[in-house]
Amino acid sequence: MRASSKVEFGDFQTPIGLAREVCELVRRLGENPDVVVEPTAGRGAFLVAAANEFPNAALRGWEINNEYVTHATIALRAADVSARSSMTCQDFFTCDWEAVLAAQDGRLLILGNPPWVTNSGVAAINGTNLPTKENFMGLRGIAARTGKSNFDISEWMLIRLLRGLRGRPATLAMLCKTATARKFLRYAWQNDGRIASAALYRIDAAEHFDASVDACLLYLRTGFAGPQEADIYPAISVREPVSRIGLAGEELVADISAYRTLRHLEGLSPFRWRSGIKHDCAAIMELVRTPDGDVEDTAGQRLDLEADYIFPLLKCSDLANGRTIARRLVIVTQRFVGEDTGAIADHAPRTWNYLQTHRDRFQARKSSIYKGRVPFALFGIGEYAFAPWKVAVSGLHRSGCFQVVGPMNGQPVFFDDASYYLSFEREGDARLVADILNSPLCQRFLAALVFPDSKRPFTVDLLQRLNLAVIASEAGLGLRWQQLQRSSYTITANVPQTEFVMEELPRPV
Numbered sequence: 480m481r482a483s484s485k486v487e488f489g490d491f492q493t494p495i496g497l498a499r500e501v502c503e504l505v506r507r508l509g510e511n512p513d514v515v516v517e518p519t520a521g522r523g524a525f526l527v528a529a530a531n532e533f534p535n536a537a538l539r540g541w542e543i544n545n546e547y548v549t550h551a552t553i554a555l556r557a558a559d560v561s562a563r564s565s566m567t568c569q570d571f572f573t574c575d576w577e578a579v580l581a582a583q584d585g586r587l588l589i590l591g592n593p594p595w596v597t598n599s600g601v602a603a604i605n606g607t608n609l610p611t612k613e614n615f616m617g618l619r620g621i622a623a624r625t626g627k628s629n630f631d632i633s634e635w636m637l638i639r640l641l642r643g644l645r646g647r648p649a650t651l652a653m654l655c656k657t658a659t660a661r662k663f664l665r666y667a668w669q670n671d672g673r674i675a676s677a678a679l680y681r682i683d684a685a686e687h688f689d690a691s692v693d694a695c696l697l698y699l700r701t702g703f704a705g706p707q708e709a710d711i712y713p714a715i716s717v718r719e720p721v722s723r724i725g726l727a728g729e730e731l732v733a734d735i736s737a738y739r740t741l742r743h744l745e746g747l748s749p750f751r752w753r754s755g756i757k758h759d760c761a762a763i764m765e766l767v768r769t770p771d772g773d774v775e776d777t778a779g780q781r782l783d784l785e786a787d788y789i790f791p792l793l794k795c796s797d798l799a800n801g802r803t804i805a806r807r808l809v810i811v812t813q814r815f816v817g818e819d820t821g822a823i824a825d826h827a828p829r830t831w832n833y834l835q836t837h838r839d840r841f842q843a844r845k846s847s848i849y850k851g852r853v854p855f856a857l858f859g860i861g862e863y864a865f866a867p868w869k870v871a872v873s874g875l876h877r878s879g880c881f882q883v884v885g886p887m888n889g890q891p892v893f894f895d896d897a898s899y900y901l902s903f904e905r906e907g908d909a910r911l912v913a914d915i916l917n918s919p920l921c922q923r924f925l926a927a928l929v930f931p932d933s934k935r936p937f938t939v940d941l942l943q944r945l946n947l948a949v950i951a952s953e954a955g956l957g958l959r960w961q962q963l964q965r966s967s968y969t970i971t972a973n974v975p976q977t978e979f980v981m982e983e984l985p986r987p988v
């Protein structure tokens with residue numbers, strides 16, 4: 480199989496040992512299905528394992544790749560179960576799953592491992608293995624509600640199968656990315672998916688699939704709406720859950736019982752969290768200062784630029800590692816979103832020439848937020864970004880350690896777009912807010928909210944949910960809190976914040 484086909488079809492065949500482990504678990508949990516459905520059966524590992532574990536069940540497989548259909552058919556024949564099994568060559572996306580599932584009589588077990596690929600992964604290789612445009616738009620409706628534009632094909636398939644069940648009692652046991660399982664559960668819980676119970680059993684994707692991703696077995700029963708919670712098991716072989724995730728309002732939380740104890744700490748933050756500077760052009764915009772004080776680009780090319788537009792920069796990895804002295808620099812072309820950059824030509828002609836030389840790199844920026852903007856436009860910029868004191872955290876690291884960052888050589892420090900921060904005029908205010916955020920109480924609450932294995936454990940939306948006033952008072956910092964000075968750019972608007980474009984309204988000139 481060509482590498483691109485493997486990507487397009489998310490083709491990670493399940494080793495028979497893992498398929499057997501899953502089927503043993505399903506039987507141990509009391510399942511005794513009349514029909515096993517494998518919607519993307521591949522070479523048939525799950526059907527062969529199920530043949531052994533459920534000796535009376537009919538085994539029904541579907542798969543798009545004809546070679547795999549043949550392979551699975553031969554494997555089922557070798558297991559001596561041809562009489563009770565079938566394999567059909569079928570594109571999942573054009574299958575009438577309502578009709579297929581309705582045609583299966585008795586207790587139903589949906590088993591398998593849908594493709595491991597995202598819609599943008601398929602698009603990037605000009606692939607076509609996606610839902611039809613009409614169905615895709617159907618999911619985009621879901622995407623809008625769950626706040627994502629890139630999604631895993633397997634999430635779409637899981638939702639499609641759940642809908643195909645039409646509320647019927649059934650069991651579903653499928654391998655997928657842990658993040659996919661969580662997004663699916665959130666959708667199902669929010670949309671009356673009639674999930675009676677749910678559990679996630681972590682698997683070692685590196686060992687079984689040579690893939691560096693957090694993956695799990697999603698195990699659930701349908702038919703009526705049970706608690707909106709799911710037990711988390713560290714492995715398929717473990718019998719006691721280590722934690723329980725759940726839906727709290729609109730959001731999933733990582734530890735639902737700790738969340739219930741601490742949820743009074745939730746509320747709209749009195750401060751407004753910001754994302755770091757976004758330019759999508761690191762090779763040109765990020766610079767380093769040499770020991771003798773010169774400026775170089777990251778490839779080591781010495782540059783002769785005016786100082787006016789160059790500021791210290793901390794990356795999220797700096798923040799996560801406790802580094803608050805910036806080793807990098809960033810060119811800041813605007814003081815607020817939408818500011819005309821043409822003035823740089825007069826104020827700093829060498830900087831303007833440098834930017835012009837790399838104009839094509841800026842024009843090639845993929846994100847649509849730059850469309851129709853002035854040349855060299857930025858996001859995550861405004862008066863707040865030039866404030867002297869900040870409390871910042873990496874969005875990408877699980878540590879959740881909040882750093883106080885002050886000016887360097889009289890200049891405000893900037894952050895990359897994977898960092899989040901609050902701005903302050905006074906050092907003491909920044910130190911107090913960092914003390915609140917790093918207090919054991921706040922860290923316990925964050926641990927209840929945050930999924931450490933997610934790509935971006937911390938987001939503006941999440942941070943905005945911390946009611947710092949209440950946390951300060953319970954953490955014994957109430958008196959200092961009362962002395963805190965609020966300045967215009969720290970006070971939050973009375974609406975939830977989302978990142979970048981939504982939050983960055985151009986400042987009137």
Ligand SMILES: C[S@@+](CC[C@H](N)C(=O)[O-])C[C@H]1O[C@@H](n2cnc3c(N)ncnc32)[C@H](O)[C@@H]1O
Pocket residue numbers: 487488489490491492493494518519520521522523524525541542543544547569570571572591592593594595608
């Ligand atoms: C992750 S592999 C798993 C295969 C099998 N379920 C297993 O566990 O070994 C995903 C399978 O989905 C199949 N597939 C991908 N796109 C499909 C589609 N549109 N319709 C049906 N099957 C598809 C691939 O060919 C591949 O065999």
